[in-house]
Amino acid sequence: MAIPSLQDGIDEAGSPVELLWKPHAEPWLPEVVDREYAGWRLEQRAWHQGVALLNLSHHMYDMWIDGPDATRLLADHGVNNFERFAIGQAKQYVPVTREGTIVTDGILAREAEDRYLLSGIPAAQHWVRYHGEKGGYDVSFTTDPSSAFRPGGGDPKLFRYQVQGPLAAELVERTFGGPLPETKFFHSSPVALDGRAFRALRHGMAGQAGFEFIGPWEHAAYVHEAFLEAGGPLGLVQVGALAYTTPSVESGWIPSPVPGIYTDPDLLEYRRQLALFGIEGKRPLNGSYFSADIEDYYVSPYELGYGKLIHFGHDFVGRDALLKAKHSVRRTKVTLVLDPDDVREVVGQGQDPGFHLTYARHRVENGTGLIGMTMQTATIDPVGTLLSLALLDREHAEPGTQVHVVWGEHPGSGTDPEADLGFPRIRATVRPAPFNEHARTFYRRNA
Structure with a gap:
């Protein structure tokens, strides 16, 4: 029996909005993480006033893009500047449709000259992979779904732990026996604990300083325990699923905007490639705002505050539309x-x-x-x-x-x-x- 596609779902429902409209939909929460550890109020305060530890290992979807055409593929389908993209650096990757509406964003890390890791909500990964395969780019793809959707279960390939808050630097020094190498924002440095090598990405949330530590899953338990032990005297608080979903509101990041893919006739083949039970077919719409036209839910990168990420010095899908819209953002x-x-x-x-x-x-x-x-x-x-x-x-x-x-x-x-x-x-x-x-x-x- 064939797996139903996104287009199958739209056809059966009668329209994209009919497919997605779900009043009183429960909000998404990160998988395989306790809802609360110390209580959501204390957990929120921790990254404002103390130090917090967040486990991002299970809910992120990862896709590695390897090959001599990796940079060209990503540049052809993203607004970002790839002329200055160092190995070890990460960027907020922003792919758009030919009409200039966002597909969704993701975190793109350059791991080697011809190797990238794209992480986050999988709509961006679906978009890049489809165009990479359809366009004949010399690349290969390796994926690791989130733990809730990993076939056969099993562990993630990577651990991800965020350390955030005013005391984050002190916790890091206690854990590693001294300060980490000076690292630019959204760049990473190699680090190690007792011979276990991984990377530290200079990062933050809700305005607080911090790092995101990323490495092979085989080291996950050891690294996690090291942070807990070093953080005890500092009042380290683990952050559960409830509190984890909230700092994006303070930091201004809008997660999972509606992808602008549901109406363009030229994307019919794309919609037939997407599984109905993926993010594009199952992320619900609800609330007091309603329109029968899915395009009323589309957004542009300008509206989301991503205008400065757009680099018009290269050609990419949606470039002409974004140029035209630059001075008329509603x-x-x-x-x-x-x-x-x-x-x-x-x-x-x-x-x-x-x-x-x-x-x-x-x-x-x-x-x-x-x-x-x-x-x-x-x-x-x-x-x-x-x-x-x-x-x-x-x-x-x-x-x-x-x-x-x-x-x-x-x-x-x-x-x-x-x-x-x-x-x-x-x-x-x-x-x-x-x-x-x-x-x-x-x-x-x-x-």
């Missing part, structure tokens, strides 16, 4: 700080709402109507309320602007997208994205 990314009293009343039914996370697209309105949509919302305990990453029409995106978030679940097709369904409104204030000042200044300057 929406921009902002942070919405939801009013704590309204959150308590609407989300918490008069009580402390506790932990809340959603990737729902909620309507954002002002006195004249719709001005944008939320993309991710989460409780940020150190801030004392919910924050939303949102895309707003530029004329309504000035920091300090007062708006309303419509809190509810549109039922989908058959109901007017503009119908007043009696959903409550939560007052919110527009703030910059990233919300964290250090992430907004230092990280964005050095990324």
Whole structure:
């Protein structure tokens, strides 16, 4: 029996939105990690005030691209600058369609002259592999799915541990017996513990300094235990699945935007290659914002804040569309700080709402109507309320602007997208994205 494709699912449902619309969808959480260790509030505070250890080993999808055409393939299908891409460096890789809409982003690390590792949500990997095979590039691909989807189970090929927070540097020195080599942001250095070799990627989240340590799975348990032992006197806190999903809201990264692949007739073959039960067919849409047209959910790299990553000095798929759109971007990314009293009343039914996370697209309105949509919302305990990453029409995106978030679940097709369904409104204030000042200044300057 043939495995159903994404196009099969669209045809059976009647449209891409009919396929993806799932009111009250449960938010994604990282696989094979406890929901909480010390409690999500303490875990969030750890990377703001102390030191936190995060295990990224199980939920990342990895794909290695090897061969003499590896750089050409990635440059032909990504907006990034490959003229200055050192071995040991990583970049946020941004592939787009010919219309200039994002497929999704991923973390691309250059491991050797003709070898790269692309990690993250697998939509970008699917895109690169399809075009590499269809285009006849001289490359090979090796994949390692996330632990929830690895055929036959088994361990990952790599471990990934993040050490974050104001005390991260002290923890690293305690673990390794001294400071690590001076390393630029998003570059890596070779390190070792008792003869076990791996790499340290200079990285951070929510504006806090830190490293991501990446190495062969055979060393995973030893390295993890070494961090726990060295971190004991510092109050090291392990971060569980709930808290792990939230720093992206503070750091301004919108995870898993809707890939712009569902409507272009020239991508029919691509949709027939994709499995229905992959990320493109199963990442749900929900919230108070509803449109029957999937293209209303597409986004451009400009809207996501990736404009400075676009390098027009080379030809790539979508280049002409991005050039044309450069000076006419309608929406921009902002942070919405939801009013704590309204959150308590609407989300918490008069009580402390506790932990809340959603990737729902909620309507954002002002006195004249719709001005944008939320993309991710989460409780940020150190801030004392919910924050939303949102895309707003530029004329309504000035920091300090007062708006309303419509809190509810549109039922989908058959109901007017503009119908007043009696959903409550939560007052919110527009703030910059990233919300964290250090992430907004230092990280964005050095990324």
